[in-house]
Amino acid sequence: KVSAIVLSPCDSKSIIPVIQEANAAGIPVFTVDIPCNEPGVKIVTQIATDNYGGGKEAGRAMIEALGEAGGKVAILHFKQAESCLLRVKGFREVIDAHNKTAAAKIEMVTELESGAAKDMGYKAAEDALQAHPDLRGIFAINDPAALGARAALEKARKAEQVIIVGFDGQPEGKQAIKEGKIYADPIQFPDKMGIQIVESLVRYSKGETLPPQTLIPTRLYRKADAVADPELK
Numbered sequence: 001k002v003s004a005i006v007l008s009p010c011d012s013k014s015i016i017p018v019i020q021e022a023n024a025a026g027i028p029v030f031t032v033d034i035p036c037n038e039p040g041v042k043i044v045t046q047i048a049t050d051n052y053g054g055g056k057e058a059g060r061a062m063i064e065a066l067g068e069a070g071g072k073v074a075i076l077h078f079k080q081a082e083s084c085l086l087r088v089k090g091f092r093e094v095i096d097a098h099n100k101t102a103a104a105k106i107e108m109v110t111e112l113e114s115g116a117a118k119d120m121g122y123k124a125a126e127d128a129l130q131a132h133p134d135l136r137g138i139f140a141i142n143d144p145a146a147l148g149a150r151a152a153l154e155k156a157r158k159a160e161q162v163i164i165v166g167f168d169g170q171p172e173g174k175q176a177i178k179e180g181k182i183y184a185d186p187i188q189f190p191d192k193m194g195i196q197i198v199e200s201l202v203r204y205s206k207g208e209t210l211p212p213q214t215l216i217p218t219r220l221y222r223k224a225d226a227v228a229d230p231e232l233k
Contacts, residue, residue, distance in 0.1 A: 007019070009082075032197040033193055045211060046214070049083065062137050066136055070136075073095070074135055078114055110127075118147055119148060121144060126152045140165070145166070146165075147176060165182070177221060184220055186219070
């Protein structure tokens with residue numbers, strides 16, 4: 001008998017029956033951070049990062065980092081989350097567009113499951129290096145996967161050869177950018193998402209009609225940003 005439910009679904013597909021149950025009970029459902037764009041569910045509004053736009057930023061960062069040489073790139077994915085599907089879609093589109101005119105192509109040679117976690121990110125990066133010893137870049141869908149990949153590169157003594165672009169802007173990820181371990185992150189603003197979702201609940205309770213989705217843009221965060229960041233060591 002709650003007045004509303006706010007969800008941040010880890011798996012956008014498996015949450016469908018739960019949302020349908022709330023719909024049947026007449027309880028309004030909102031999502032924050034990770035959307036659920038599956039059919040058969042009714043959601044009042046979704047507040048999320050512009051993950052597709054962030055993926056495009058990650059693609060531009062990879063192009064910038066690899067320079068004119070181009071090279072082979074691995075993607076460390078987490079396909080259960082709608083947000084990560086959007087990130088990879090944006091990343092791929094920017095790289096594909098770049099390759100149409102670039103002298104040296106960026107070749108996306110493998111896409112591996114990272115579990116969005118350090119341990120699986122480590123294993124995925126290890127597998128990518130084994131299959132492609134001449135790998136030049138890794139796009140990891142979040143900071144834990146990126147940090148796991150970095151550990152695998154250090155163990156293989158290929159940290160100088162392979163550039164990592166992450167996603168999120170968690171404190172540990174930002175610190176790694178400052179230390180040159182990750183090249184850049186499109187960073188998210190969870191505080192803005194939190195504020196927006198509360199504002200949406202209040203507006204809905206007053207009878208206002210809300211847009212189906214509000215997207216909060218990411219910002220590309222490089223080493224210069226990390227060096228100037230007062231929150232880092």
